[in-house]
Amino acid sequence: MDIMEAKQLVIKAGIEVVEYGLIARTWGNISCRVDDKRFVITPSGRPYETLTPDEIVVVNIDDCSYEGDIKPSSEKGIHAEAYRLRPEVNFVIHTHQMQASVISALGMDINEVEPASAEIVGDNVPIAAYGLPGTGKLRKGVVEAIKRSDSKAVIMAHHGALCMGKDYDEAFKVAAELEKICETTVKNRYRLITGKVAETLGDVAEYIGSLFDSSAKEAPVFEPCNSERDGSVFNISAVDGDGSIVRIDIKTGELVAGNDYPASAEMHRAIYKKRKDVNFIMHTKTPAEVAMSKSGKTMKPLLDDFAQLVGATVRSVTFNPNSTKKTAKKVVKALKGRNGVLLNNNGALCVSGSEYDATAVEMVMDKGCKTAVGARLFEAGKPISPIETRLMRFIYLKKYSKQAKK
Structure with missing residues (x-):
């Protein structure tokens, strides 16, 4: 040829x-x-x-x-x-x-x-x-x-x-x-x-989620929002909403534009205040992400791209809309050194420097959760060793992320 x-x-x-x-x-x-x-x-x-x-x-x-x-x-x-x-x-x-x-x-x-x-x-x-x-x-x-x-x-x-x-x-x-x-x-x-037929793989994820005996399943459910940093403010909108955008000052938390202050806005604000490298936050609730968010446990990577893009481990944490400041700090802490976190009973939160990168992180997060669901279903599959996951994460942050920005 x-x-x-x-x-x-x-x-x-x-x-x-x-x-x-x-x-x-x-x-x-x-x-x-x-x-x-x-x-x-x-x-x-x-x-x-x-x-x-x-x-x-x-x-x-x-x-x-x-x-x-x-x-x-x-x-x-x-x-x-x-x-x-x-x-x-x-x-x-x-x-x-x-x-x-x-x-x-x-x-x-x-x-x-x-x-x-x-x-x-x-x-x-x-x-x-x-x-x-x-x-x-x-x-x-x-x-x-x-x-x-x-x-x-x-x-x-x-x-x-x-x-x-x-x-x-x-x-x-x-x-x-x-x-x-x-x-x-x-x-x-x-x-x-x-003994049942799964119409979709979502049925499998729902089944695995039902098996977890954890207080994480009792965490309050709230509406997912995506947001993007815009200078000293951030724009936030409901994932399943009408497309309306609310603008909030990152430093003060004051409403700059829009009418309703989303329940998870304080969580987004806390992340932007602490993580200068984060410019986009994505909250998703795929069936596999919701299932694994009911476990209340730290996820250890079963896939190497999960370790690279999301983190050497991914923690599980509760955000409570009725105690926003206190639980927002816990989310920020759980995200330290990572690009994703499981929100108990609420799917996954993925963060990165751009919407493009956050979308890639979320794609791998969902795949990692699907893999964890599969491992639980088959009662098989050992996580990659901690030494190897840390090494891959280090190499990614130092090398591949820089190449992707070129």
Whole structure:
């Protein structure tokens, strides 16, 4: 294949993986084989939406060497191995897709695949042993998984998935089918335990939430609001409201514009006062986030992108609209060193320097909560070690966040 044609396909795929929610921010990577000796791959730490052909890197399959100043993805070795071990493969997508990530924390292969899905992906889906992102250990685990199965997909423990195809279209078809396989696996487990059919994965989350015996379930429920810093004030509006915006002075708490003072406004104000790095706050109540917010427990990462974007741990805390100042301080404390917190019985609160970044944090928060729900359902899945989660969080804050701002 012509190099420029391969680069254009990778750029096109980059836009689509973002649109389909297969990755967040600069996570994941995409490559296309050029010939028996080379492939092109996405660069390290650059947003997919704005990639140009000059940023797509040509890499040699044999030794992963490359030319130029732009660094290829740190997972280039995994792509090289896929092309080396599978001569028929010409396009590879490494995703952090939702349902495959849930299964990735369970430490098990998927050995029951429905015939229609098996035609696309294979009779089973192997799981690769865990290794920190970009390491030889991760690469070795993927190689062993590819060797012991003819599947076109590999689930990477605590990480994501590798989807391989003879071309662009097949690789995406494999990724889409893998989500169906993983969702079916979760629903089948739910049916086995409860004897009921889950219409949606929200049913599974609701069931898990009902199992928690915690005072967190008694925390008062309040309307979620999103807000954005605007100089010395912040704008806040109800997520499910009519779109009206209330402006509040960060220092004094006085109403600058608008009529109603939202119940959670003091919580938002306290965060902006303490965290100068925060410019956007997002409060969401997905089924999985609500379920895990009923646990009243600190969440330990089951996924490495959760540790990187959200925090090495995520605390659970109560905000009470009837005791706003006191409980707002507790929320601020729980957020220290983190970009997310579980609000008891009220879902999740995600904070960051922009709406774009906060949206990415929330996407990973929801995925982390779905994974925690899955782990509880299967009674399996150990968190990533504290040392590794702290290391990943440190590297992310010092390196990848800076790259994302370029």
